[in-house]
Amino acid sequence: MKKLLLSFSLLFASFCFSQANATYQTRANLVTETNITQHVTDLVAIGIRHGDATNLTRNRAARDLIIQKYKDFGYIDNDAQPAIDEISTQTFTANSQSLQNIIVTKKGTTYPNEYVIVCGHFDSVAAGVGANDNGSGVATILELARILKNVPTEYSIKFINFNAEEDGLLGSKAYVTNVVNSTTPKMKIRLVLNIDMIGGIASQNNNTVFCEADNYNGTTTGTKTTNDAASLTFTNQLKTYIDNYSGGLTGMMSNAYSSDYMPFENNSEIITGLYERPTNKTSGAVVDPNPYYHKSTDIITNMSLPYVTKIAKGVVGAVQHFAVASTSTTLAVSDIDKTKDFEFFPNPAKETLNISLDPSITDFSFEISDLNGRKILTTKNQKQINTSQLKPGIYIGTLETEKATVNKKFIIQ
Ligand SMILES: [Zn+2]
Structure with missing residues (x-):
């Protein structure tokens, strides 16, 4: 909501700011x-x-x-x-x-x-x-x-x-x-x-x-x-x-x-x-x-x-x-992007859900929950998940590494 532009006169104090980080x-x-x-x-x-x-x-x-x-x-x-x-x-x-x-x-x-x-x-x-x-x-x-x-x-x-x-x-x-x-x-x-x-x-x-x-x-x-x-x-x-x-x-x-x-x-x-x-x-x-x-x-x-x-x-x-964000590059955005780019296949899946992710990611956990947020199963460092117990429907897979947590949906047929 903006109605009109007010005229203004502000004194421009000169402040000393560091260069872009x-x-x-x-x-x-x-x-x-x-x-x-x-x-x-x-x-x-x-x-x-x-x-x-x-x-x-x-x-x-x-x-x-x-x-x-x-x-x-x-x-x-x-x-x-x-x-x-x-x-x-x-x-x-x-x-x-x-x-x-x-x-x-x-x-x-x-x-x-x-x-x-x-x-x-x-x-x-x-x-x-x-x-x-x-x-x-x-x-x-x-x-x-x-x-x-x-x-x-x-x-x-x-x-x-x-x-x-x-x-x-x-x-x-x-x-x-x-x-x-x-x-x-x-x-x-x-x-x-x-x-x-x-x-x-x-x-x-x-x-x-x-x-x-x-x-x-x-x-x-x-x-x-x-x-x-x-x-x-x-x-x-x-x-x-x-x-x-x-x-x-x-x-x-x-x-x-x-x-x-x-x-x-x-x-x-x-x-x-x-x-x-x-x-x-x-x-x-x-x-x-x-x-x-x-x-x-x-x-x-x-x-x-x-x-x-x-x-x-x-x-x-x-x-x-x-908010004074960390300037550390340890949490490099490339790592976050690597995690973000993981995929499921096949999707829709039936008995088995496979996770494809960047080969540099070796330590991760994976969790499946339903759309109500109810946790169904958790695995550690597994790229092939047995989904034979899941009823057909939409689920949320959460991949968590030291550097990022990413949710993606998948379907069980
Ligand atoms: Zn508005």
């Missing part, structure tokens, strides 16, 4: 336009996902789709393994409907109780499918969650997909009230990075992105000023990371308003955000509002997928800094 850059480069495209396409295919009675079925289908994607990346559903509790939902009421926020928690190594929250709403307005608003943000957060899955970070990270943002930030308000402030002690938040509408405009130039700081010293409708300076510091850093990791975009400082970071801002948390900055091909002027904003024309062909891909790379770079 090579390991962070390698991970940022794991963002692919194919994945971004797939995520937006899958979400849009569901249709209008507004959180009201008319669209409730699709709102819930979107919720389920996003949760399944997190599971596919290896995050554990709390229904399946409550002790691990990586994927959870928060239910609240909006438009007389029971709606859910999706929250995925990645535990930090040094500060497990202090969180970097990366959020972006997944609901759409009732008028359209919201490819840009906010399929673009959802796709970015999914890529981030996939790439960081097995990367240790000092701070914990919460990837949050809020619901009912389009009805007045209702999902994020419910989260701040009923989770952040209701936890004892109160949840400690290092930073909230909100990502809402970063798709740009296909027919225009998309070379810059707004990095949004909390700047409410009497200039706008925001309420808290105690958190402004810290927000400005983080947002300046965000701009630097966009410049360093996105592969060609320039971050531009702007002000935060009208999206899911605002309930956090009003709660004195430190916030920052990303918002598109398409410019007219001829005049160079910023195009705002986006002509497709909140319309039935907010579809994939009207936005720029390469632009979202670049912003997502910047986000992967930035969040590694904010």
